Amino acid sequence: MTTPVNVTVTGAAGQIGYALLFRIASGAMLGPDTPVRLRLLEIPQAVRAAEGTAMELDDCAFPLLAGIDIHDDPAQGLAGTNIALLVGARPRGPGMERADLLEANGGIFGPQGKAINDGAADDVRVLVVGNPANTNALIAAAHAPDVPAERFTAMTRLDHNRALSQVAARAGVPVADVRRLTIWGNHSATQYPDLFHADVAGTPGGTLTADTAWLTDEFIPTVAKRGAAIIDARGASSAASAANAAIEHTRDWVLGTPEGDWTSAGVVSTGEYGVPEGLVCSFPVTSSGGDWQVVEGLEIDAFSRERIDASVAELTAERDAVRSLGLV
Numbered sequence: 653m654t655t656p657v658n659v660t661v662t663g664a665a666g667q668i669g670y671a672l673l674f675r676i677a678s679g680a681m682l683g684p685d686t687p688v689r690l691r692l693l694e695i696p697q698a699v700r701a702a703e704g705t706a707m708e709l710d711d712c713a714f715p716l717l718a719g720i721d722i723h724d725d726p727a728q729g730l731a732g733t734n735i736a737l738l739v740g741a742r743p744r745g746p747g748m749e750r751a752d753l754l755e756a757n758g759g760i761f762g763p764q765g766k767a768i769n770d771g772a773a774d775d776v777r778v779l780v781v782g783n784p785a786n787t788n789a790l791i792a793a794a795h796a797p798d799v800p801a802e803r804f805t806a807m808t809r810l811d812h813n814r815a816l817s818q819v820a821a822r823a824g825v826p827v828a829d830v831r832r833l834t835i836w837g838n839h840s841a842t843q844y845p846d847l848f849h850a851d852v853a854g855t856p857g858g859t860l861t862a863d864t865a866w867l868t869d870e871f872i873p874t875v876a877k878r879g880a881a882i883i884d885a886r887g888a889s890s891a892a893s894a895a896n897a898a899i900e901h902t903r904d905w906v907l908g909t910p911e912g913d914w915t916s917a918g919v920v921s922t923g924e925y926g927v928p929e930g931l932v933c934s935f936p937v938t939s940s941g942g943d944w945q946v947v948e949g950l951e952i953d954a955f956s957r958e959r960i961d962a963s964v965a966e967l968t969a970e971r972d973a974v975r976s977l978g979l980v
């Protein structure tokens with residue numbers, strides 16, 4: 653039998669964790685031939701709940717599930733891991749300023765980055781889901797100097813999928829016929845969903861952008877503020893769709909993106925499209941051979957440039973804030 657892949661999920665007892673673990677164990681993430689060993693990393697108060705989830709995982713009798721262990725120590729939970737899905741984060745509480753949130757998350761993602769540096773498998777791949785995802789990924793990467801920076805990513809796949817769904821509905825075509833959309837920038841309300849390079853059932857995305865009122869007043873804000881709209885409607889933030897996006901991000905990273913299409917992911921900039929080096933920024937990306945590549949050479953007009961720059965400015969401000977807190 654193939655050696656199992658070690659997958660660590662932090663925040664395993666949370667709502668995304670509950671929607672994520674069963675799909676990983678079923679083979680949805682790494683395919684039907686790859687067994688997985690799950691490591692559930694939680695804070696001590698939530699270990700009991702994680703044990704309950706592990707009991708349910710056992711009760712599914714998944715043939716691909718080679719084992720489950722539960723930890724409350726990052727060094728143990730991330731030792732030998734091949735894939736680290738960093739979901740657990742400190743949510744913004746009443747009266748908390750942005751700097752408080754960044755500092756609280758620095759206390760989580762700094763030690764987890766160090767644990768990855770010191771003990772993860774050589775091929776470790778890290779996806780940060782916990783918000784603020786891009787800057788948490790930056791903090792984790794800064795604490796892992798021995799791990800190549802390109803192994804740290806932040807999730808904007810949910811934003812990408814939200815944009816696909818909105819465009820398909822607008823154009824009246826199946827979702828599968830919408831390709832080459834891009835989410836640029838931060839996983840926040842400043843993100844820029846770009847359909848200028850898209851292919852919508854054989855029609856250039858530019859055809860849809862001709863309706864500028866729809867583009868600027870509906871499409872862009874609907875995608876960028878979808879997280880808040882879900883919280884408003886559900887009374888809790890997106891969970892199943894976030895878990896699905898984490899599955900798809902990791903699947904594409906490991907197994908490759910389909911020919912002729914691309915997706916979106918927050919990756920460490922090496923200066924592409926004028927984004928300052930070192931920021932974790934969402935770009936159009938393809939994956940092959942287990943590595944992301946930023947799609948280069950797209951023409952960016954003034955409309956897109958202004959929006960990309962605004963989101964990158966927010967990422968720069970977040971980086972400056974964590975720098976001044978000594979977190980990176």
Ligand SMILES: NC(=O)C1=CN([C@@H]2O[C@H](COP(=O)(O)OP(=O)(O)OC[C@H]3O[C@@H](n4cnc5c(N)ncnc54)[C@H](O)[C@@H]3O)[C@@H](O)[C@H]2O)C=CC1
Nearest residue numbers: 663665666667668694695698740741781782783807810894
């Ligand atoms: N990037 C994206 O597209 C999305 C990101 N999110 C973010 O994902 C995160 C998780 O969301 P939910 O599962 O709904 O939250 P939740 O509150 O239901 O669960 C979070 C879990 O993380 C655990 N946790 C906290 N600190 C931890 C630590 N140091 N180590 C291990 N576990 C720790 C908590 O005990 C809790 O069980 C939030 O930050 C949320 O904002 C949510 C949706 C989409």
Ligand SMILES: O=C([O-])CC(=O)C(=O)O
Nearest residue numbers: 783810878879880889890
């Ligand atoms: O908005 C939130 O708090 C949760 C989130 O990241 C999303 O749904 O995109």
